[in-house]
Amino acid sequence: MLGLDKKDTTLLIVVAVLALFAPFLLNPFPTESALAQFNAGYPDLMQRFVIFGIFAIGFNILFGLTGYLSFGHAAFLGVGSYAAVWMFKLLGYNVVPGIILSVIVAGVFALLIGFISLRRSGIYFSILTLAFAQMSFAMAYSVLTPITNGETGLQVYSSDNPLFQTATDPNVPHLFGLVMRESYTMKVGAWSFSFNNGYYLCAILMLVAFYISIRIFRSPFGLMLRAVKSNQQRMNYTGLSARPYTLAAFVISGMYAGLAGGLLASMDPLAGAERMQWTASGEVVLMTILGGAGTLIGPVLGAGFIKYFENIFSKINESTLHGWFSWLPDPIEDPLVWLLEHFIGGGWALTLGTLFMLVVIFLPGGLVEGGQRIGRLISGKSRGTEDETGKPAATSHPAE
């Protein structure tokens, strides 16, 4: 279907069904129950799942396929957001022009940065991209204030007078009148599910982005990107020019980041420079590696995983912990709570760092590899002795 083989079609359908029913799946606990804090089915968070999913899918096209680790992809996210907000200011609150322009502007910006950064590979490439992103971040705060509105962040003012904004149009981002922030709430017994317009727009675009990424993975172009990662020497002596391939991958992944940025602005019409900061660039690296770099579904899983736990862990506080462990005697409860409280709330970064280390050390293939291992355990095949390709892990190359 759609030019995909059976396995890929199944994967796409599974992801589509999950995205479609996310409002149910993410809200398994009744609204008033104690477990409701683990629900994730509210619009703001669901939007972030799919938007950062898009960001990570795009990042994976560069990093997962070519092995070039960009540490500056947040710059494209930020540029996309600025482009979208400018469209709101100039044309009006319909999100279509903003989303289109965010992709184009990020693509052009990526072409520029990629052209220069790709003169180097390895760590030097990473540092160049990081330098460019930090420069963009610093400039957005300073000299570019007329475009970015500096520290305040770019937003739409009532004095803006957009070209196509009529009196009857909603005064918030909308898609031909469909207001992004509006939701339909469905109550079933003690449960409550909300279906948000913005989420569904983002989810549809995420599916399109995911579909295109599958096509890229299965294309001759994608094969060449994997060749870049595997052996550039052989590639050059096989009559292939590695540079335009990597540059094209860089631009495509920049456009994905721009789309994510444009969608962030379409959900909440505000763009700030902090979106371009290196921590944001680092986050998409973590998402991709945590989920499984170079796999199709890994980045989506990684993005969902990180955004979910970021949200949950930030909500838990000291008194929640005391509530959970009140059944323990005080001399145990107090030190335990003291220890754990470093990992919650603002300490989420500590948890993320620990998790990341554990994954890199014990599960280098990320969550996808974890899933495969569990799958093998369940299907009862011999475990441990086989790696992903199904050949014994101990095979060495006697001739070498």
Place this chain on the structure above:
Amino acid sequence: MGILEVKNVNKRFGGLQALGNVNLSVAENTVHAIIGPNGAGKSTLLNVLVGKLIPDTGSVMFDGKSVLGRAPYEINQMGISRVFQTPEIFGDLTVMENMMIPCFAKRDGAFELNPLASVGKQTDIVERAEQMLIDMKMIDKRHMHAASMSRGDKRRLEIGMCLSQQPRLLLLDEPTAGMARADTNNTIDLLKQIKAERDITIAIIEHDMHVVFSLAERITVLAQGTPLVEDTPDKIKGHPKVREAYLGESA
């Protein structure tokens, strides 16, 4: 005029004259061996031919066109394929994928933006790669990770990848270095068969005299960066200067 004409090539590395006034003419459809003791400049010469090194002076013409100043991928697209001393293949990819990449390079050129095409639907490429794997007797390994194969199989794959591009000149840098005797003989047989089956010029750098005398139609002896003699294998075997400079040493 040979298909490859090297004229007055000099290359210095600091104080070391790696190549001094090298003249070499490789005739079309022959197997030409370049031999010489370690450090004679054989690899340096090969690197000049494929665009990895630019000589200080001199000219290198392939099929009447200069290769100097061109990038390795451009020289390959002109029709020169290179096999490395240690096999250079795409270790992370499957054997079939390895074989398809040069086929794509031959069909589509140095760069082709086709991110929405499907590899499986490029029937011409799939057929060509499969045929080459059959010729190389590796079709049963098509789904294997290339990195997990034996050294001999990697070498065979690399040669197959080069041949799939139908190059006019195939360059081999010590293709049997570090190989067991059996693998060496297999490689000799493979190269003989390749030569017998198609119009191709082969230039081979080799240390192993057994390989050289089994394959070569002409031999150039390089010593200290300069060609000593060039002749047929029989003449080379008996040449006093060669015995002194090279054969005597290794005998």
